[in-house]
Amino acid sequence: MYQYDQFDHAMVAARNAEFKDQVERRLKGELSEDQFKPLRLMNGLYLQLHAYMLRIAVPYGVLSSRQMRTFAHIARTYDRDFGHFTTRQNIQFNWIKLADTPQILEDLAAVEMHAIQTSGNCIRNTTTDQFAGAAKDEIDDPRPFAELIRQWSTFHPEFTFLPRKFKIAITGATRDRAAIRVHDIGLQLTDKGFDVYVGGGMGRTPHLGHLIKSGLPGDKLLSYLEAALRVYNRYGRRDNIYKARIKILVSALGPQEYARQVEEEWATLDQAQIDAPHAEIARIKSFFPQPAYAEKPFDVASLERAKAADAGFARWVRNNTLAHRRDDHVSVTISLKPTGLPPGDASSAQMDAMADAADRFGYGELRVSHEQNVILPHVAKADLYELYRLLDQNGLSSANVGKITDMIACPGLDYCSLANARSIPLAQDISQRFADAELTDKIGDLQIKISGCINACGHHHVGHIGILGVDKQGEEFYQILLGGRADEQAALGVITGKGLSAEAVPGALERLIKLYLELRTDETERFIDTVGRLGREAFAGALHEPA
Amino acid sequence: MSLLNSSHAPQLVSDQGEVNVNGWTLLADDDALGVDQAVLSFGRAINELDGLNGRYGVRVAPGDDVRKLAPFLSKVALIEVAFPGYRDGRGYSTARILRQDLGFDGELRAVGDVLRDQLFWMMRCGFNSFLLKDADPAGAIRHARSLYTHAYQSAADGLKPVWALRHPA
Structure with a gap:
C-alpha cells in the first residue's frame, strides 16, 4: 500500500498542529461553538446528538494491520470500545471528547492516517472496489x-x-x-x-x-x-x-x-x-505490487473434508469468499453483520483480531467495503480453515455476505442529528427475523439498505429492498422501495405500498420474501431479477397485512 | 481566529502583510466617472471600458463570468472579487481564471466576508490583497503563510506541486 514520504508527513503534521491550536482556543473559551464549527468540520469532527463524532479517512478503503490496531487503540482509549465502519469506507468513533482529539490525530499520524476532508463541502475520500488488486475480473488496479x-x-x-x-x-x-x-x-x-x-x-x-x-x-x-x-x-x-x-x-x-x-x-x-x-x-x-504470495501446497480434498465436518465453515466458504486472480487464493469478506448487532460496528478486540488475521493469513492487508464489511483481499486457500476458526473465536464468522442480513444501515436517530427515524434497531429486528441460516441461503443474494432520513446515507435508493425512515406527525414510519441496484446495471428503487410502522416492517419483508420464493423461476433467479421480470407492483400487495 | 469572527472593521492588507489605506472608491452605476481610482461594477465595466481611457478597478460578483473582462484587462489595475459569505467559493475559481487563463497581473483583491482562515486558499488562487476583517491583519497574513510549506497541486501562486519536488526535471 501507499507509504508517506517526507512531504505527505509534513502535510498532515501541519494540519494537526493547526487544529490542536484551534481546539485549545475552543477549550479556553476563546472560540465559541459557532466560530469553532467550520474549523472542526474541516477535520472530520462532528457534534452529534450526544457527543462529538470523529470520522477518520481510510483512503479508498485500504488499510494495514498496524492501522487497524490503531483503530482498536482509539476505540479502547478514547471511545466506548467500538468503532463504526461507514459506507464511505471510513471509520467513525461516536463518543469522542473534544480534548482528546489532538492526541487521537497524533496517534493516527504516526500510522499515516488523518481525518482531513472527511466532512465539509470539499472533495471527500475517493472510494473504490474493496477487491482492487485481487479480483479475477479486474481490468486494471x-x-x-x-x-x-x-x-x-x-x-x-x-x-x-x-x-x-x-x-x-x-x-x-x-x-x-x-x-x-x-x-x-x-x-x-x-x-x-x-x-x-x-x-x-x-x-x-x-x-x-x-x-x-x-x-x-x-x-x-x-x-x-x-x-x-x-x-x-x-x-x-x-x-x-x-x-x-x-x-x-x-x-x-x-x-x-x-x-x-x-x-x-x-x-x-x-x-x-x-x-x-x-x-x-x-x-x-510501485506501492501497489502484488503481495509476495506464499506457495502453500493446497489440497482440495482436505478443504472438502473440513467443509464436510463443519457446516458453518462450508457455508462461510460459500458465501464469504470471492474468486482471486490466483487460483490458490481467495478474497475473504469478514461480515460485520452478526445477528442482532448494529451493522458495521466492531469492538476493539475484534479490530485486533482482524489485524492478527491479516498478519497471519492476509499479508498484513485489509480493506473496508462500502457495504460496511472488512476484507482480507489475499488469503491462501490452504489457510482458510485456520482463518475461519480465528474469526469464529472473535464473533467474526457470520456467513451472510451478500445475503438478506448483510444490510447497509446509516447511524439513524440513535446518533445522527439529521435523522427522522431509527435505522439500527430496525436492522437488528430484521437480522433476528432472518437469522435462520438455511432460510437466508435459500433466499440467496439480496441487498437491504436502510436510511433513517431522506439524505440516504444508508443507500436506500439502490437497495434491492430499500427502507426509508420518515417522520409522520411525530411518529417514525418506514417506506419500502423495490428494484434498486448499485452495480453495473444501476437502477433506482421506487417506493412501493404505504408507509409501515417499525414493528410492521419485518413481517412485511417476510411476506415479500415468501412471495418471491413462490414466484421465482428457480433458485438461480435472484430477488432483484424476479422483481425485474414481473415488475415491483407484483410485490406491492405482499407488503401489507391481508385485510 | 475564526471564519465567523467578523466583528472587526475591514483593513486593507497585502499578501506581504503591509497594511495600507484603500484609495479606491466603488462607484454606483449612475455615479459620474470623474474620481481618481474608480471601481466600476462588472456590468458597467464590460459596457463602458471599451470607450474609456485610463486605468480602473472592477468589482466582480460571485456569479459574474470574469472571462467577459478579457478584452479590457489592459485598462484594469484592480479587480475586487466579492465574497458575500465565506461559504461561497466561486471567487476562488474567478481568481485562478484571471491569473492563469487571462494573465491578469494587476492587484487582485478579496472583499466581503474575508476572514483569516481563508487567506491560505486565497493566496494560492492568486489574490494579493485583502479587505480583511481581523484585529491583526499583518499577523493573520504571517500565520497563513506559515501554515504549509508544500502543496500537492499547482495553483496560481507559483508553488511547485509536491510531485515536481519528487521528480526534479
Whole structure:
C-alpha cells in the first residue's frame, strides 16, 4: 500500500498542529461553538446528538494491520470500545471528547492516517472496489489513481468551498462493486483509459450518473477533474442546500452541455502543471505490487473434508469468499453483520483480531467495503480453515455476505442529528427475523439498505429492498422501495405500498420474501431479477397485512 | 481566529502583510466617472471600458463570468472579487481564471466576508490583497503563510506541486 514520504508527513503534521491550536482556543473559551464549527468540520469532527463524532479517512478503503490496531487503540482509549465502519469506507468513533482529539490525530499520524476532508463541502475520500488488486475480473488496479486523486484533492485551494460535498468513486473491474453510478463522479477504468460518469447521487433527488467522457488517459485524469470541478464550483446552485449537488447542475444543463463546458474549461488549463508526470504515476503504482504470495501446497480434498465436518465453515466458504486472480487464493469478506448487532460496528478486540488475521493469513492487508464489511483481499486457500476458526473465536464468522442480513444501515436517530427515524434497531429486528441460516441461503443474494432520513446515507435508493425512515406527525414510519441496484446495471428503487410502522416492517419483508420464493423461476433467479421480470407492483400487495 | 469572527472593521492588507489605506472608491452605476481610482461594477465595466481611457478597478460578483473582462484587462489595475459569505467559493475559481487563463497581473483583491482562515486558499488562487476583517491583519497574513510549506497541486501562486519536488526535471 501507499507509504508517506517526507512531504505527505509534513502535510498532515501541519494540519494537526493547526487544529490542536484551534481546539485549545475552543477549550479556553476563546472560540465559541459557532466560530469553532467550520474549523472542526474541516477535520472530520462532528457534534452529534450526544457527543462529538470523529470520522477518520481510510483512503479508498485500504488499510494495514498496524492501522487497524490503531483503530482498536482509539476505540479502547478514547471511545466506548467500538468503532463504526461507514459506507464511505471510513471509520467513525461516536463518543469522542473534544480534548482528546489532538492526541487521537497524533496517534493516527504516526500510522499515516488523518481525518482531513472527511466532512465539509470539499472533495471527500475517493472510494473504490474493496477487491482492487485481487479480483479475477479486474481490468486494471484503481488504487494508484485513487491515491493520485487523494493527493491532488487534499487542501485543493480552489475546491475547499464547493456548493456541496463531492464524492468520487473508481472501479477497475467489469463488475461494479464501487457503486460508481451513484457518485458525483464515477470513474470506470478500462483498457482504453477512464470512462467518466457525472451527476449521480442519492439524497432526496436520486440520479444515476451520465457518461460524459470515454477513454480519458490516466495521465490526463487530474486536469480533466479540475475542469469538471471548476464548472461545478462556478455554476452549481448555492441558494438551496438540497439542490447544490452536481447532479442538479448536470440535470439542469443536460449532460451534453455540461460535458461541453468541461471540455471548454479543460482546454484553457495549463494541463502540464496539473497532471502529475508518468514518473509520479509510476512511483505511486510501485506501492501497489502484488503481495509476495506464499506457495502453500493446497489440497482440495482436505478443504472438502473440513467443509464436510463443519457446516458453518462450508457455508462461510460459500458465501464469504470471492474468486482471486490466483487460483490458490481467495478474497475473504469478514461480515460485520452478526445477528442482532448494529451493522458495521466492531469492538476493539475484534479490530485486533482482524489485524492478527491479516498478519497471519492476509499479508498484513485489509480493506473496508462500502457495504460496511472488512476484507482480507489475499488469503491462501490452504489457510482458510485456520482463518475461519480465528474469526469464529472473535464473533467474526457470520456467513451472510451478500445475503438478506448483510444490510447497509446509516447511524439513524440513535446518533445522527439529521435523522427522522431509527435505522439500527430496525436492522437488528430484521437480522433476528432472518437469522435462520438455511432460510437466508435459500433466499440467496439480496441487498437491504436502510436510511433513517431522506439524505440516504444508508443507500436506500439502490437497495434491492430499500427502507426509508420518515417522520409522520411525530411518529417514525418506514417506506419500502423495490428494484434498486448499485452495480453495473444501476437502477433506482421506487417506493412501493404505504408507509409501515417499525414493528410492521419485518413481517412485511417476510411476506415479500415468501412471495418471491413462490414466484421465482428457480433458485438461480435472484430477488432483484424476479422483481425485474414481473415488475415491483407484483410485490406491492405482499407488503401489507391481508385485510 | 475564526471564519465567523467578523466583528472587526475591514483593513486593507497585502499578501506581504503591509497594511495600507484603500484609495479606491466603488462607484454606483449612475455615479459620474470623474474620481481618481474608480471601481466600476462588472456590468458597467464590460459596457463602458471599451470607450474609456485610463486605468480602473472592477468589482466582480460571485456569479459574474470574469472571462467577459478579457478584452479590457489592459485598462484594469484592480479587480475586487466579492465574497458575500465565506461559504461561497466561486471567487476562488474567478481568481485562478484571471491569473492563469487571462494573465491578469494587476492587484487582485478579496472583499466581503474575508476572514483569516481563508487567506491560505486565497493566496494560492492568486489574490494579493485583502479587505480583511481581523484585529491583526499583518499577523493573520504571517500565520497563513506559515501554515504549509508544500502543496500537492499547482495553483496560481507559483508553488511547485509536491510531485515536481519528487521528480526534479
